[in-house]
Amino acid sequence: MPAYAHHRSVTRFTQEKASQAPTAVSNLGDWGSAVSEIYSWPEYKPQPLHSLDRTAQSLGIAKLFYKDESQRFGRSLGSFKALGAPYAISVLLADEVQAKTGTRPSSAELRTGKFQAITSRVTVCVATDGNQGRGLAYGAKVFGCRCVVYIHDHVSAGRKEAMEQLGAIVIRVDGQYETSVHHAKEDARMNGWHFVSSTSWDDYETSLSGNVMRGYMVMLEESLQQLPDPSSVSHVFMHGGVGSIAAAVYLGFQQHGHTPRFVMVEPNEADCLFQSAIAGTPTRSTGSLRTIMAGLACREVSPAAWTILEWLTSDYLRIPDDWAADGMRSLADGNGDIPIVCGESCGGAMGVLLESARDEYLRSALGLDANSHVLIFGCEGATDAEIFEKIVGRHPDTIFALQSQ
Secondary structure, eight states: OOOEEEESSSOOHHHHHHHSSSSHHHHOOHHHHHHHHTTTSSTOOOOOEEEEEEHHHHHTOOOEEEEEETTTSTTTTTTTTTHHHHHHHHHHHHHHHHHHHOOOHHHHHTTTTTTHHHHHTTTEEESSSSHHHHHHHHHHHHTTTEEEEEEESSOHHHHHHHHHTOEEEEOOOOSSSHHHHHHHHHHHHHTOOOOOOOSSTTTOSSHHHHHHHHHHHHHHHHHHSSSGGGGGOOOOEEOOOOOOHHHHHHHHHHTOOOOOOEEEEETTTTTTHHHHHHSSSSSOOOOOOOOOOGGOSSOOHHHHHHHHHHHOOOOOEEEEEHHHHHHHHHHEEETTTTOOOOGGSSSSHHHHHHHHHTTHHHHHHOOOOTEEEEEEOBOOSSSSHHHHHHHSSSHHHHHHHHHHO
8 A cells, every 4th residue: 555645536516516515514504603602611712723834934835824722621621522512412401401491591500500400310422532522521521411431442541531530431342433333322222312423324414413513613713713814725634534523614614705625634544535535425444443543543434524525625635644643743843833732633634744845746736835825723632641742752741831931
């Protein structure tokens, strides 16, 4: 297998794909209410967008922006997924209370425990590689319900412990991610629990998956407000997994009238979006799913996300793990710019840019040149400090200390 592979989409903006997307787009609806709600939370503060000017110069591009989620709701969460699941839980519990009392509580009232007699009987669950489960456990703790998280046998002990510290019951399943999904969904069905995931099989008809996606839009809206000129962005890099967050970000740009090149980055061993683009239909990855990019180790795409991605995505890349590690180390070093704590699952985009500075074919294939304005969404920080230190050579707290200077 080549070290990497690139595929330029032939379906972007085609009438056929545009005609298949409106149901999912419509069901996501106006995410403004979700964004406003999260803005009102006491722990909310905008996360930074860094302009890495010296790094951009070394890469031979005009500008490089990095949206930094490494401290979203604190370093112990440090991921965009702390936005989606907690918002979905707040809506779910408000629905439950309203059904029982006839009065709809605010999220602030839910936080007080006033309705604990009702909310404590609600159980939410999910299957996760770490970040989604951590976000779900956090939301359950804040708004007052029970949480059960299913993990597969690749998930690190550190990530398991982080979810348990937030009050979740964590069940390790023998097998890969999809096996844990099966167990979580089946237990939810049998016990009357609520399976909270951004993956949707019904174009976001189910409110839970749609609300998770709407919560994610906070990251997108912050970015558009922080960019000096959103219309000047030529490339937006996102990372794969099942495709949900990339679909949210790409759709958000499109709905705001900005359509730069949307570039998808995946591990060689977990490339379901790349394979789906090649085949022209949702296709399972045949890789081992063994990758340091743990949050992207997914076998199958989210069907609803795929209807948006095949309409909007311009480029698909699958890359080796060492590119992600190189990207993490480069961002941590700073190279004259602010040093950044970047997790394994979002180091790949920076790795691609580093490689493109050496590989003229890759640079040309992605349309990168001296006029390019590139935006990377750094969707996670050090979600396992021990793993981060092993890859980067320094503890994340060391990088944060340098950053604060």
